[in-house]
Amino acid sequence: MSFLSQTLARVKPSSTIAMTNLAREMAAEGRDIVSLSAGEPDFDTPLHIRETAKAAIDAGHTRYTAVDGIPELKQAVADKFRRENGLDYAPQQITVGTGGKQILYNALMATLNPGDEVIIPAPYWVSYPDMVTLGGGTPVIIAAGIDSGYRITPEQLESAITPRTKWVILNSPSNPTGAGYGETEMRGLTDVLLRHPHVWVLADDIYEHLVYDDFRFVTPAQVEPRLIERTLTMNGVSKAYAMTGWRIGYGAGPVELIRAMANVQSQSTSNPCSISQYAALAALTGPQDYITESRAVFQRRRDLVVAGLNQCEGIDCPVPQGAFYVYPSIARLIGRTTPEGTTITDDRSFAMELLNATGVAVVFGEAFGLSPHFRISYAASDAQLSDAIARIRGFCGSLRPEP
Numbered sequence: 349m350s351f352l353s354q355t356l357a358r359v360k361p362s363s364t365i366a367m368t369n370l371a372r373e374m375a376a377e378g379r380d381i382v383s384l385s386a387g388e389p390d391f392d393t394p395l396h397i398r399e400t401a402k403a404a405i406d407a408g409h410t411r412y413t414a415v416d417g418i419p420e421l422k423q424a425v426a427d428k429f430r431r432e433n434g435l436d437y438a439p440q441q442i443t444v445g446t447g448g449k450q451i452l453y454n455a456l457m458a459t460l461n462p463g464d465e466v467i468i469p470a471p472y473w474v475s476y477p478d479m480v481t482l483g484g485g486t487p488v489i490i491a492a493g494i495d496s497g498y499r500i501t502p503e504q505l506e507s508a509i510t511p512r513t514k515w516v517i518l519n520s521p522s523n524p525t526g527a528g529y530g531e532t533e534m535r536g537l538t539d540v541l542l543r544h545p546h547v548w549v550l551a552d553d554i555y556e557h558l559v560y561d562d563f564r565f566v567t568p569a570q571v572e573p574r575l576i577e578r579t580l581t582m583n584g585v586s587k588a589y590a591m592t593g594w595r596i597g598y599g600a601g602p603v604e605l606i607r608a609m610a611n612v613q614s615q616s617t618s619n620p621c622s623i624s625q626y627a628a629l630a631a632l633t634g635p636q637d638y639i640t641e642s643r644a645v646f647q648r649r650r651d652l653v654v655a656g657l658n659q660c661e662g663i664d665c666p667v668p669q670g671a672f673y674v675y676p677s678i679a680r681l682i683g684r685t686t687p688e689g690t691t692i693t694d695d696r697s698f699a700m701e702l703l704n705a706t707g708v709a710v711v712f713g714e715a716f717g718l719s720p721h722f723r724i725s726y727a728a729s730d731a732q733l734s735d736a737i738a739r740i741r742g743f744c745g746s747l748r749p750e751p
């Protein structure tokens with residue numbers, strides 16, 4: 349019998365991290381690599397946030413804190429929810445963890461029992477199904493393809509709900525598609541959820557501030573306040589303030605859930621990094637110019653990437669509403685062969701051949717539960733993006749129909 353747990357045998361390592369590592373190794377070997385696989389802003393954390401963190405060290409904020417966050421940060425999070433989302437949460441309804449990832453993990457660990465089902469729309473963020481599995485639950489995947497704008501319909505949600513459904517995870521704007529649910533679309537889903545009082549909502553709002561054109565971000569409990577008693581609204585500073593390495597995320601929900609999550613955290617990591625908490629406090633309470641500036645840059649890059657990809661033979665790339673990802677289809681390339689004679693059988697072989705032939709690292713759609721697609725993270729410089737697009741165009745143009 350294996351030394352490792354049986355649960356772990358069902359959990360896959362993250363494919364996004366695997367592709368990023370492969371690209372890194374190839375670069376270390378001297379290959380000319382453009383990596384568009386990682387999901388993090390390529391900007392530095394704003395100066396005032398860095399300065400606050402340095403001052404926090406000098407002020408001695410270097411010890412254990414309350415397990416799920418210093419009171420000042422909880423208050424700042426409550427203020428943020430009121431100011432930006434119209435949501436009224438008291439500080440005891442707020443929890444702070446080591447990244448949004450820990451918030452999601454805590455929530456699932458604190459609530460799942462064997463046989464509990466968690467509805468996850470695909471394409472999904474790679475960690476959701478594996479976290480559910482780790483927690484002993486069963487992921488129930490509903491697919492939203494390119495034709496529905498990568499958004500599930502109320503009918504799909506309705507038919508996926510069973511008496512065993514515990515949570516539905518909603519991520520808007522989405523990783524990996526960038527698709528966002530506007531108010532009307534979100535209301536379609538919340539109307540369904542109102543009819544099923546045993547189902548809880550896990551709203552992953554981590555890309556809230558990265559929305560483009562006239563898209564207006566909404567979160568489920570804001571659209572349907574009657575859901576607030578069974579919603580965990582999760583967010584964090586990683587993507588909004590270029591703070592991925594600082595590891596601060598937060599969530600808000602009913603007190604009983606928040607206490608249970610703190611209990612899980614108290615037996616794993618204890619408090620998130622004390623210095624990072626002061627940095628996050630500065631992010632939430634200080635000047636917000638970075639958000640507007642980065643949004644403008646990302647929108648420009650999105651337009652560059654979407655236009656470039658749609659000029660590539662066999663690629664169809666819709667325009668996403670938010671985040672910093674595109675999720676084009678390569679359905680028209682399946683069955684074609686490379687000049688070396690390798691057939692593109694699926695999106696995994698597409699990504700591997702693309703990497704080998706051109707040095708461009710993307711993540712294949714299979715990792716996100718919807719094929720045949722691939723994900724590009726356009727959190728890279730304009731020069732890198734233009735270079736990558738030119739290489740992808742060359743690669744697609746070199747593929748030949750099956751003889």
Ligand SMILES: Cc1ncc(COP(=O)(O)O)c(C=O)c1O
Binds near residue numbers: 450473522552585
């Ligand atoms: C959809 C989604 N949710 C949550 C996270 C977690 O972010 P963090 O743990 O850095 O706050 C990520 C990060 O990639 C993400 O893409």
